[in-house]
Amino acid sequence: MExxxxxxxxxxxxxxxxxxxxxxxxxxxxxKDPANWDDVGIEAAxxxxxxxxxxxxxxxxxxxxxxxxxxxxLAGVDFPMDEQLLAGIxxxxxxxxxxxxxxxxxAALRAGTDVPHGVVVVAGTGSVVAxxxxxxxxxxxxxxxxxxxxxxxxxxxxxxAVTAVADAYTGRGPQTELTELLCERSGVASVVAFLEAAxxxxxxxxxxxxxxxxxxxxGDGVARSILVEAGRALGGTAAHVVxxxxxxxxxxxxxxxxxxxxxxxxxxVDALDGVVRQVAxxxxxxxxxxxxxxxxxxxxxxxxxxxxxxxxRASLAEGVAAALGxx
Numbered sequence: 001m002e003x004x005x006x007x008x009x010x011x012x013x014x015x016x017x018x019x020x021x022x023x024x025x026x027x028x029x030x031x032k033d034p035a036n037w038d039d040v041g042i043e044a045a046x047x048x049x050x051x052x053x054x055x056x057x058x059x060x061x062x063x064x065x066x067x068x069x070x071x072x073x074l075a076g077v078d079f080p081m082d083e084q085l086l087a088g089i090x091x092x093x094x095x096x097x098x099x100x101x102x103x104x105x106x107a108a109l110r111a112g113t114d115v116p117h118g119v120v121v122v123a124g125t126g127s128v129v130a131x132x133x134x135x136x137x138x139x140x141x142x143x144x145x146x147x148x149x150x151x152x153x154x155x156x157x158x159x160x161a162v163t164a165v166a167d168a169y170t171g172r173g174p175q176t177e178l179t180e181l182l183c184e185r186s187g188v189a190s191v192v193a194f195l196e197a198a199x200x201x202x203x204x205x206x207x208x209x210x211x212x213x214x215x216x217x218x219g220d221g222v223a224r225s226i227l228v229e230a231g232r233a234l235g236g237t238a239a240h241v242v243x244x245x246x247x248x249x250x251x252x253x254x255x256x257x258x259x260x261x262x263x264x265x266x267x268x269v270d271a272l273d274g275v276v277r278q279v280a281x282x283x284x285x286x287x288x289x290x291x292x293x294x295x296x297x298x299x300x301x302x303x304x305x306x307x308x309x310x311x312x313r314a315s316l317a318e319g320v321a322a323a324l325g326x327x
Contacts, residue, residue: 002068003060004304005095006297007049008107009035010075014048015293016056017320018067021301023312025319027060029053037086038076045076046089053093059323064094069303071100073107073296078143098303104292105130105140105257111295112255112288114313116302119247120288121238121272123230124258125206127153129237133245141237152234152268154260158208160226162198168222169195176222181211213263224267230260231271238272239279251282261287290317291324 001020008015016029033048034040049072057064070090077083083101090099105128109120119131127150128143142148146156165182167173169191179191186203188194197203215223242248254276260268269285276283294317301308 002097002304003062003066004297004300005053005056005067005070006107006293006295006300007053007070007072008074008104008291008293008296009045009049009052009072010104011036011039014052015291015324016049016052017293017297017323018056018060018062019297019301019316019319021304021306022309023315023319025316025323027056027058027062028320028323029055029057029059030324031055035074036076037074037082038078042085045074046086046092049074049089050093065096067095068097069099069300070095070097071102071107071296071299071303073102073104073292073299075104077101077103100299100303102299103128103130103140103143105143106132106138107292107295107299108257108288109255109295110298110302111290111292111313111317112257112286113253115253116299117247118253118255119238119241119245119283120255120257121234122258123152123154123234123256123260123268125153125155127151127156127234127237127258129234129241131241131245131247133247134250137245139241139244141241150237152230152237152260154209154258155206157212157226157230157260158206160229161208161212161223162205164222164226165191166195174222177215177218177220178208178211178223181215182208185211209260210263213265216267217264227265227267228271231265231268231273232275234268235272235275238276242276242280242283248280251284252280253286254283255286255288257288257292291320294320 014035018026029052035048037045130140
């Protein structure tokens with residue numbers, strides 16, 4: 001059982017897992033350094049990744065040439081040129097086996113499914129939808145915001161709340177509990193002060209999604225409509241990916257990942273589900289409970305071509321969670 005390596009990195013962390021194909025965790029590395037090259041540059045991102053992998057290798061008592069397949073699932077890998085720019089990292093680490101560099105959405109997808117195919121909706125600061133069908137064909141949206149077709153993120157939910165507060169103030173929209181909640185969160189004494197500070201960029205207008213969720217749970221109709229609209233947008237994108245991959249006719253897992261799904265956002269989820277189920281009636285919604293690096297390790301195991309025993313994902317997830325908890 002040749003060891004495999006899974007790496008997952010984002011804007012504020014990097015995780016690495018060495019495992020064998022039976023699901024036994026051999027070593028784990030973790031740091032809080034950004035691994036998104038688009039944010040910090042290739043040199044800094046590569047440094048974060050190398051450090052994380054080195055920690056995992058040391059924990060496992062392995063050298064890089066003893067590792068088989070490797071998967072690097074990283075934020076900022078959005079276009080083919082990004083994969084080419086980062087292609088030198090595995091060799092710089094000393095890995096000699098086959099490797100793959102992919103967008104981190106594919107790690108989130110694989111972390112939430114017992115099989116290598118399905119669809120994932122990631123809704124955090126930004127949003128992206130990715131999928132893989134049973135034939136191995138993959139497709140993902142660009143994940144670059146509404147300008148390039150991805151809507152429904154926490155940032156957009158937050159900005160919609162700011163707009164709702166402005167509309168309530170000017171009379172273009174109904175009164176909403178969001179006014180009080182956003183003023184309270186921002187530490188301002190009045191709605192006028194809030195709108196003035198927001199319009200002049202002294203307040204970050206992308207951080208208020210928790211207040212939207214809170215207001216919706218308290219029965220605020222404006223907040224609920226914001227979440228429903230976000231859910232419909234995410235559902236529409238997911239439905240497009242389902243159709244693009246020809247997955248309408250059978251069951252598959254739809255993994256829900258990112259901060260918008262960690263809160264009680266049932267209005268968003270119900271709206272998303274309603275749209276997707278119009279094209280794929282056998283879809284199964286699966287909130288992601290495990291760290292995405294689990295998916296990177298599973299993708300690396302998939303690359304070996306060895307069959308996976310029942311319960312492999314659960315076994316590996318338990319080992320990853322325990323190892324990360326000790327760091």
